[in-house]
Amino acid sequence: xxITDKIVAGDIRAVARLIRDIxxxxxxxxxxxxxxxxxxxxxYVVGITGAPGVGxxxxxxxxxxxxxxxxxxxxxxxxxxxxPFSGGAILGDRVRMQRHSMDEGVFIRSMATxxxxxxxxxxxxxxxxxxxxxxxxxxxxxTVGVGQDEIDIVRSADTTLIVLIPGMGDDIxxxxxxxxxxxxxxxxxxxxxxxxxxxxxxxxxxxxxxEKRYENGWKPPILTxxxxxxxxxxxxxxxxxxxxxxxxxSTERQSGIKYEKVRSELSEMIKDKIVRDxxxxxxxxxxxxxxxxxVLQRKLDPYTACDNIVSKKLKPGNK
Amino acid sequence: xxxxxxxxxxxxxxxxxxxxRDAGFEVVYSGLxxxxxxxxxxAIQEDVDMIGLSSLAGAHMYLFPxxxxxxxxxxxxxxxxxxxxxxxxxxxxxxxxAGIKEIFxxxxxxxxxxxxxxxxxEPRSS
Ligand SMILES: Nc1nc2c(ncn2[C@@H]2O[C@H](COP(=O)(O)OP(=O)(O)O)[C@@H](O)[C@H]2O)c(=O)[nH]1
Ligand SMILES: [Mg+2]
Numbered sequence: 001x002x003i004t005d006k007i008v009a010g011d012i013r014a015v016a017r018l019i020r021d022i023x024x025x026x027x028x029x030x031x032x033x034x035x036x037x038x039x040x041x042x043x044y045v046v047g048i049t050g051a052p053g054v055g056x057x058x059x060x061x062x063x064x065x066x067x068x069x070x071x072x073x074x075x076x077x078x079x080x081x082x083x084p085f086s087g088g089a090i091l092g093d094r095v096r097m098q099r100h101s102m103d104e105g106v107f108i109r110s111m112a113t114x115x116x117x118x119x120x121x122x123x124x125x126x127x128x129x130x131x132x133x134x135x136x137x138x139x140x141x142x143t144v145g146v147g148q149d150e151i152d153i154v155r156s157a158d159t160t161l162i163v164l165i166p167g168m169g170d171d172i173x174x175x176x177x178x179x180x181x182x183x184x185x186x187x188x189x190x191x192x193x194x195x196x197x198x199x200x201x202x203x204x205x206x207x208x209x210x211e212k213r214y215e216n217g218w219k220p221p222i223l224t225x226x227x228x229x230x231x232x233x234x235x236x237x238x239x240x241x242x243x244x245x246x247x248x249x250s251t252e253r254q255s256g257i258k259y260e261k262v263r264s265e266l267s268e269m270i271k272d273k274i275v276r277d278x279x280x281x282x283x284x285x286x287x288x289x290x291x292x293x294x295v296l297q298r299k300l301d302p303y304t305a306c307d308n309i310v311s312k313k314l315k316p317g318n319k
Numbered sequence: 320x321x322x323x324x325x326x327x328x329x330x331x332x333x334x335x336x337x338x339x340r341d342a343g344f345e346v347v348y349s350g351l352x353x354x355x356x357x358x359x360x361x362a363i364q365e366d367v368d369m370i371g372l373s374s375l376a377g378a379h380m381y382l383f384p385x386x387x388x389x390x391x392x393x394x395x396x397x398x399x400x401x402x403x404x405x406x407x408x409x410x411x412x413x414x415x416x417a418g419i420k421e422i423f424x425x426x427x428x429x430x431x432x433x434x435x436x437x438x439x440x441e442p443r444s445s
Contacts, residue, residue: 013363013393013394016363016365020366083340083341086340086343088341088346090337094348094349098349098357101360101361102357107364110365112345
């Protein structure tokens with residue numbers, strides 16, 4: 001059986017190994033991904049993002065339970081940050097999802113953001129493709145909503161949940177930059193704590209100020225939840241369903257969204273490959289080191305140094 | 320890094336997990352009260368190189384070998400299993416015979432624990 005056949009048949013070990021190879025950028029993994037592509041595009045991908053500790057993993061765990069009750073199979077990708085100091089990571093999201101580890105209809109995988117140039121987005125997207133090809137109905141992707149990479153990951157989800165907790169007043173202001181635009185559904189978790197109503201109205205105000213953007217389309221609902229007590233989960237999944245229906249409701253909109261998605265994913269992928277193939281060689285080259293030295297000694301300005309290298313290295317036919 | 324058995328303390332496991340992280344490892348921490356079956360399933364889904372088991376509860380003579388046995392059943396016995404915790408001295412040779420590659424007792428310096436892995440666990444995909 002080829003790796004592709006194994007994955008399509010749902011072989012856990014083959015899936016696990018391929019995701020690892022993707023993460024480690026083993027060249028063969030890319031070939032497998034090409035073969036798998038025809039089997040992708042069926043899963044519904046939900047992104048769950050928010051600050052550390054707001055209850056994302058707990059929420060994912062509950063969503064998995066509800067989806068399983070509805071006889072859906074689920075893949076989970078839980079992304080945690082790599083330590084910038086050591087390059088290592090502690091991936092602890094599984095702790096909240098333990099009870100699903102024996103369920104054959106659930107596949108849970110942790111991933112570290114690692115450090116490479118933009119590689120996270122690409123490897124997470126590829127991992128989504130693998131879980132999709134293995135036949136999971138839903139794929140839940142948990143990320144800590146901080147960096148651009150994380151935002152890009154959730155951007156590739158069909159529906160994105162932004163998870164907040166009561167009393168995040170100032171953080172909400174900060175959210176405006178970037179992450180707000182990708183939120184399809186807002187969840188105020190830990191609503192057992194004081195101040196949930198206030199947070200709901202803060203978010204509502206922010207969404208309403210952006211009225212134009214939601215004019216003919218989807219206006220993000222704001223829900224409250226208590227993930228740890230299994231409250232509000234059904235409602236979240238109902239909204240996910242509604243958002244899915246909304247996406248499907250207009251073929252024009254659907255093809256527009258798809259077009260944008262393919263466009264941005266392909267350009268990301270090209271950027272990624274160029275960065276990986278060219279830049280990683282380049283910064284190890286003598287020329288690069290020379291340029292660094294020249295700039296260091298202030299014999300050359302960095303703009304000229306950059307232009308020199310780029311024009312030399314990126315000329316068509318050159319590599 | 321997993322914690323089978325019933326005792327509710329994972330401070331030790333967390334400290335070890337942090338030491339590995341600080342040495343550049345990616346550590347999947349899967350939590351307390353896990354059955355050997357759950358641990359093995361998690362290790363396979365995560366495709367790890369090594370399982371570190373931590374136990375204070377005394378059931379290690381059953382739980383640790385059971386993890387090794389299940390890995391064999393699943394054809395995943397290329398995954399190295401280590402253990403840590405408080406054990407009677409005489410249990411250690413038996414655990415090793417059952418396939419636990421190394422046992423770390425309290426007082427082993429963290430640097431030793433990390434170094435052992437660096438020296439004994441080959442990353443499979445390279
Ligand atoms: N009070 C309260 N605590 C919660 C709720 N949901 C999750 N938590 C707790 O918040 C902590 C962090 O949860 P976790 O799911 O790991 O957060 P993550 O870092 O966003 O994935 C845990 O101790 C959870 O038990 C909730 O609805 N109410
Ligand atoms: Mg989490």
